[in-house]
Amino acid sequence: MTSPAEIAQHLTNIAKHGHMVTIFSNKGKNFILTKILDVDFKNGVFTVDWGAEEESNNQVLGSERNVFVCSPDGVKTQFVTGALSKVIVDGQPAFAADLPEQVIKLQRREFFRIQTPLGTPVFCHVEDYGQRAIDLALFDISVGGMSLWLPDVSTLGFDIGQQYHKCTLDLKPIGVLQIGIEVRHRLASRLRNDTEAMRIGCSYLNLTPKMETMIQRYVGFLERERRAMFG
Structure with missing residues (x-):
C-alpha cells in the first residue's frame, strides 16, 4: 500500500491491538x-x-535505514523508514520516525521460523494425549506455529486435524507457554543415523497477544544466541 491515509490507518490498527514489532x-x-x-x-x-x-x-x-516487521492476525507486514530519533512520550523515552512511503503486506501467513538448539532441547508436554501425557521434542518455532518430533514413527495420534488443548512449553529464559495445538501436516524424515523420524507441523489454538509476545521474545532470544555463536 502507498496511500498515506491507508498506511496511517494500518499502523494505527497495529498499535491499537498491541502487536509486537521487530525493528x-x-x-x-x-x-x-x-x-x-x-x-x-x-x-x-x-x-x-x-x-x-x-x-x-x-x-x-545510529542506523540510517530501519526495517519494521510484524504479523498482525498472521499477515506479515513490512516497511522501511529512515533514521529514528529519541523522543519523550508520557515521561518515558521512545522512538519517532516519519511514516513510511510504502507498506508491504504478504497475504500468506509467513513468519520468521527458527530451529531450537540441539544442545538444550525444548519439549512440548502434551497433557491430554490419551490416557497419559507425552513429551515431544521441539524442532522449530515461530509466531505462526511450531514443529515437533514424534518419539517413534509408529506413535499413535497426532493425525492431521487432531487437536490437543493442554500443552506446555518451558521457553527458557522467557517463561512457560501454555497453549493448544492443531496438527496441520506430517513429514517423514531420515536422520543422520539413518533412522526414520516423523515431524509434525502444528498451528496454535486460541493464541492471545500475551502468548504471541512470549513466542516472539523467545524467537528473538534464539536468534541473538545464534548470532553470538556464529558471529
Whole structure:
C-alpha cells in the first residue's frame, strides 16, 4: 500500500491491538522487539516504544535505514523508514520516525521460523494425549506455529486435524507457554543415523497477544544466541 491515509490507518490498527514489532537496524545486524505507540497522520510521524536494552536502542538510533516487521492476525507486514530519533512520550523515552512511503503486506501467513538448539532441547508436554501425557521434542518455532518430533514413527495420534488443548512449553529464559495445538501436516524424515523420524507441523489454538509476545521474545532470544555463536 502507498496511500498515506491507508498506511496511517494500518499502523494505527497495529498499535491499537498491541502487536509486537521487530525493528532490524544496521543492515540487519541488530534488532529489537517493540510496539507502535501512536500514529500522527497530520504530521506524518509515528512513535515506537523504547527497547529493553540500552545498547540495542543506541544501535537503532545510529542506523540510517530501519526495517519494521510484524504479523498482525498472521499477515506479515513490512516497511522501511529512515533514521529514528529519541523522543519523550508520557515521561518515558521512545522512538519517532516519519511514516513510511510504502507498506508491504504478504497475504500468506509467513513468519520468521527458527530451529531450537540441539544442545538444550525444548519439549512440548502434551497433557491430554490419551490416557497419559507425552513429551515431544521441539524442532522449530515461530509466531505462526511450531514443529515437533514424534518419539517413534509408529506413535499413535497426532493425525492431521487432531487437536490437543493442554500443552506446555518451558521457553527458557522467557517463561512457560501454555497453549493448544492443531496438527496441520506430517513429514517423514531420515536422520543422520539413518533412522526414520516423523515431524509434525502444528498451528496454535486460541493464541492471545500475551502468548504471541512470549513466542516472539523467545524467537528473538534464539536468534541473538545464534548470532553470538556464529558471529
